[in-house]
Amino acid sequence: MLVDFFLHLQRARLPVSTREFLTLLEALREHVADQSIDDFHLLARTCLIKDEAHYDRYDLAFGSYFQGAAALFDVKASIPEEWLRGEFMRLLSEADRAKIEALGGLDKLLETFKQRLAEQRERHAGGNKWIGTGGTSPFGSAGFNPEGIRIGQQGGGQRRAVKVWDQRSFRNLDGSVELNTRNIKVALRRLRRFAREGPAEELDLDGTITGTARNAGWLDLHLVPERRNRAKVLLLLDVGGSMDPHVQLCEELFSAARTEFRHLETFYFHNCVYEHVWRDNRRHNQSMGTLELLRTYGPDWKLIVVGDAAMSPYELLQPGGGASHFNEESGLAWLKRLSDHFRKLIWWNPEKVELWEHMQSTQLILQLLGPRMFPLTLEGISRGIDALRH
């Protein structure tokens, strides 16, 4: 019977493994938890779920399994309240909206109305007394059924104790955790350029042995500085409109690169690199001239450009072709400057490889860069890193 529960969790896309399941069964055998469903909920969570980002999904899956609900996820519960309110306000007429304002706004109205609903339930009788017969609320006789509006509690009208997993207390942890960047980090690790810099603190055993032997046995300690990752990476990210579908992937890459490289500098550009790049994605007034960029970061820095190379060919070929401003030199001229300056340069393109030959701009950039454009997949990242190393 618990095997079904385990498979149910797997179907809910929770990463649970057989070994963890066997551990859970062992824990049950050892009577770690009391014989109650709440304790079982907690015990199964401790054994099976290893990331708080999955807690919410687990609660939903648990709830649906042990209540036999048809739907796997409660779709209605995930519609944000603001949206419901917005829709609600839209459906009202002007006069009604004015009435709501007169009563102190929607929040106050909902409060009053929650109280009245509670009163109604307690009274049990009193006929079909809908809210609004007094003429003081905008719902009126032809208005909504008040119980149709979800005001917070999920259980509907029945009085039952709300279970812990129905409370969905972990809902907001889902998005805030670090993205799944481990795979990317492992690929980026290969760019580690270890160099020995800094104070000499590590024992060089071979050197010491050689030195001591030369000294006829008198100890001669040799120390060397510790190895540190000295790779210097300059990242240029395209944040133009056509990159929107790839935002998630770029964020993952950025998050991975940031923890991996100590010397990582990031700048943003729109569609193509022109005279300016931006330090901050949002504040466009914090720009740095591209020429200054070339002066600040020497040729030993490794340049990685991430962009879909999707723009009209005019942006690349002609001055003035830029979509957002008048650029005095063509995009290709700027790219050639970058290519000439940085000894190692690669381009990661999140667009699928099959589509590259259909985009003229991509073809133009490929011509300029040679075989240095790679797709933004794990394999493409690995190949790009190899190209940067050699």
Add this chain to the structure above:
Amino acid sequence: MRFAGTDTYVATPDLMLAVNAALALERPLLIKGEPGTGKTLLAEEVARALKRPLLQWHIKSTTKAMQGLYEYDAVSRLRDSQLGDGRVGDIANYLKRGVLWDAFEADSPAVVLIDEIDKADLEFPNDLLRELDRMEFYVYETQRTIVARHRPLVVITSNNEKELPDAFLRRCFFHYIRFPDKETMTRIVDVHFPGLKRALLSEALEVFFNLREVPGLKKKPSTSELLDWLKLLLAEDIPPEALHSTDSKVFIPPLHGALLKNEQDVHLFERVAFMRRAGRN
């Protein structure tokens, strides 16, 4: 042998269950949570409650997995060989035991705390898989295998700075310490400040939870900050009335520097309160 919190540490039922499961099945327990929610403290309190010795290993970014097992002090050996010391003959004299070696060879079962494992290098948790799983390791220099006499309870804390590898996660139990709600918070404060005036406590908690609701804070104040703030309030003898305000949204609490550690947060908070005040007038 079960853990049920101590007189100085309030443990919620789910946390107690996780600790007891880890104890019963002798598996490591991974604890995550917002900073300041008592992750490190948990190991100390568990050791106290179960009357077991506590061995601590605080991980830094330069820590290698081998350091938890043992380190070979080559320099001392070379020096002693120079001086003609007799101990040089046996390499075992120069193996400095690490935390896990001590734990495995302890006479009674211990509690091992591996603090902030995510600070270390990416591959660090993978290097410890066998040691955590089978509780044994091989010493290359003396060609011995050290096996745990009594399996220690291993408590691992993480700040979620890096993602931990799957193979590592599969071998641990996991618990996320949620930020305590008002009721649990009251109990925690009670434990640290017994006899604190009810009025002051309720006002302070009100202010604290409202502050956590301010949008855009980079670092929300946590339990340890609340306790520090209360200590300051008591030291400065601030009366509960000073914390009370009819309009809690525009109120700037005294000594709020103890709650907001970030300069940007302090500015943001003062600006928000100022704007709200201006909005009302």
